Amino acid sequence: MKKVVAIRHVNFENLGILGSLLSLRGYQIDYYDAGRDDIRAINNEDTDLLVVLGGPISAAQHFAGQQHYPFLNDELALVTQRLQQRQPTIGICLGAQVMAQALGAGVVSLGVKEIGYAPLTLAENEDSVLAPLAATPVLHWHGDMFTVPEGATCLASTEACRYQAFEYQDFALGLQFHLEADHRDIERWLVGHACELELAGIDPQQLRDQAARYGAELERRARQVFARWLDKNEQRTR
Numbered sequence: 001m002k003k004v005v006a007i008r009h010v011n012f013e014n015l016g017i018l019g020s021l022l023s024l025r026g027y028q029i030d031y032y033d034a035g036r037d038d039i040r041a042i043n044n045e046d047t048d049l050l051v052v053l054g055g056p057i058s059a060a061q062h063f064a065g066q067q068h069y070p071f072l073n074d075e076l077a078l079v080t081q082r083l084q085q086r087q088p089t090i091g092i093c094l095g096a097q098v099m100a101q102a103l104g105a106g107v108v109s110l111g112v113k114e115i116g117y118a119p120l121t122l123a124e125n126e127d128s129v130l131a132p133l134a135a136t137p138v139l140h141w142h143g144d145m146f147t148v149p150e151g152a153t154c155l156a157s158t159e160a161c162r163y164q165a166f167e168y169q170d171f172a173l174g175l176q177f178h179l180e181a182d183h184r185d186i187e188r189w190l191v192g193h194a195c196e197l198e199l200a201g202i203d204p205q206q207l208r209d210q211a212a213r214y215g216a217e218l219e220r221r222a223r224q225v226f227a228r229w230l231d232k233n234e235q236r237t238r
Helices: 016-024 059-063 071-084 094-102 183-192 194-200 204-236
Strands: 002-008 027-033 049-052 089-092 107-118 138-146 152-157 165-168 172-175
Touching: 016 027, 016 204, 049 071, 049 094, 059 094, 059 107, 059 138, 071 089, 071 094, 089 094, 094 107, 094 138, 094 165, 094 172, 107 194, 107 204, 138 204, 183 194, 183 204, 194 204
Parallel strands: 002 027, 002 049, 049 089, 089 172
Antiparallel strands: 107 138, 152 165, 165 172
16 A cells, blocks of 8 residues: 655644545555654655645744754655655645755745635646646645745746745645645634734635635645646656
């Protein structure tokens, strides 16, 4: 059985719809909870896919020297080794920022919070794995941004965030936005990030309404994106 390891930083930011897709494809899913489980115990050789998920930690501050969360150093070491070995890896939000850092790029603060459903501006590339997302609002929830690593391709942007996604060669995908999030779980996000929403002056009802309006169609298109990327990598590793 193929195995996916997911590094999770907060319980409700899980694999979501990506998890159900992976289960249907026969993957065994193992979660490692940062701060509780030892990230150093993850064996890249026994892991067919690594997914590093999001969380309310500023990677920009951490990698600038304010290292309040030492487990991020363990994640960086793991991801660096994995990418050097050309092993399939997906990073989402904080996870994508760790990936970018592992590839020698930077992480910077936007100076604003980009939170809510809004469409992406996709790079002009018909073969992009993100092509199914054209004109489709996706869930943004971040205040930091990775820069695109040397040798990687930028796949998307927004007005507030120049770099929203990158693909590194044919085995690594970094997403600043939350394509994995299940719209049926939006209330868990609103509760878990209540303080952040209050500080940003965002009405939770706005996000509830957006999830109800866009969630089902976004899920359909997100499954297409993940399926395209998984198909490509599973063919490469056969």
